[in-house]
Amino acid sequence: MFYYLFFVYFYIKRITELILAHITYCKECKQLNTGYEWCNTCNAKHFQQDFENWTSGNIDIDKCIQNVQLLAKGYHKILEWIPYDKLQDIEYIAKGGFGKVYRAKWVDGYIQSWDCKNKNWKRVRSNMCVAIKSLNNSKNITSEFINEITLHHKIVDNNFFSFIVRIYGITQDPISKNFMMVLDYADYGSLRNYLDKNYNKLNWYIKLNDLYFVAFGIEKIHIKELVHRDLHIGNVIRFPFHSSITDMGLCKPADFDESKSIKNSIYGVLPYIAPEVLRGQNYTKAADIYSFGIIMYEVISGLPPYHDMFGCKSIKSSKCGRN
Structure with missing residues (x-):
């Protein structure tokens, strides 16, 4: 019964978010929001103003993240460059055919909306547990790495219960120099x-x-x-x-x-x-x-x-x- 009630709650929550997304207005431009507490037009400008303040050190990675940020119509569709020092208590989990997987705590948590009062991003779930997927030899960035990020992100839905695991951003191991994807951590594993x-x-x-x-x-x-x-x-x-x-x-x-x-x-x-x-x-x-x-x-x-x-x-x- 608890399991059923939990799903009813979150389905109602999701429907509410969808309704609010189409009847609420952006506090800045006064136009209809494109997502829950999200205005694509205004938030794209906020992202663009911050482009000069970060870099992955790789032009292709930068362009990939920036393009996603400019097109995002909701907070579930964002990609970020996540500094490695924002990931703590990193623990090895497993090794796959294409790389290694780790568990870590993301100090900042993910962006949910723009805070008009403080002129900064509102973040939620600080110190959240995330999975970090490292691709072998990705320091020499390959089209396969960009392809996985692009396609993975393309499919992720604007939904609390995503049918495809959510990807939050990209980071880089300062020692191996391998690029790594930061994703939702699954509590129960496979x-x-x-x-x-x-x-x-x-x-x-x-x-x-x-x-x-x-x-x-x-x-x-x-x-x-x-x-x-x-x-x-x-x-x-x-x-x-x-x-x-x-x-x-x-x-x-x-x-x-x-x-x-x-x-x-x-x-x-x-x-x-x-x-x-x-x-x-x-x-x-x-x-x-x-x-x-x-x-x-x-x-x-x-x-x-x-x-x-x-x-x-x-x-x-x-x-x-x-x-």
């Missing part, structure tokens, strides 16, 4: 970890609710004519009351032709890869749906895919690559 620890306590409402969020996350990706291409239960993370899709590093346009790519490889966790992709065909939206089907099986049964097969441990943990 959905797989959550199932391992809590499956016997879960009712059908909770299981279906997790699948609901994953399904709508996939829909958000596909509506933008993109394909995730690496969807598995390790790339679905669990917050206290909802799940979100993460790791958009391999995301590509739906019409992307793999055969024309220099990096003509199959990537992903083997049990989740659609059969046609293993046969050399392109990743498609249908391939994402196949991966979702495997996730559905896991959430419903509580078991990893092909758990009863000989040698399944090496299969489910391996990354598949074919040149």
Whole structure:
């Protein structure tokens, strides 16, 4: 009952925000706000006036952040350059195929609105817990890093319950010089970890609710004519009351032709890869749906895919690559 009441509260809160966004006016220009307590026209000017006061040291990163800030129609759509010294109590969590993930406290918290009285940004959730994703060798910035940030941010919705994990900004490790993404921290880790620890306590409402969020996350990706291409239960993370899709590093346009790519490889966790992709065909939206089907099986049964097969441990943990 508490779970149900919690969702009712936040859905009502979200609807209220949407209504207020369209009936409230900017205190500066007196025009309708474009988002909850957000005026795109005025806040774009505030961001632009601050451009000369920060830099990542990389022109492409600066342009990426600045373009996002100028176009943001709500506070959920902001990207920031976050100085590394604003991140404290950094703790290593895990290592993936493309980099490392850490947990840290973000001293400032994120921007929510412009404070007209103090002429500065109003921030909330100071000392909030965030995840930091470091991409290997990103000190020599690559198009892949920019691509992941751009596509990830493009899909994130203006919603408290984002179906895609929210990205707050970019920072840089002063020692390795690798650029890092600062994202929402998932209290329960991956959905797989959550199932391992809590499956016997879960009712059908909770299981279906997790699948609901994953399904709508996939829909958000596909509506933008993109394909995730690496969807598995390790790339679905669990917050206290909802799940979100993460790791958009391999995301590509739906019409992307793999055969024309220099990096003509199959990537992903083997049990989740659609059969046609293993046969050399392109990743498609249908391939994402196949991966979702495997996730559905896991959430419903509580078991990893092909758990009863000989040698399944090496299969489910391996990354598949074919040149």
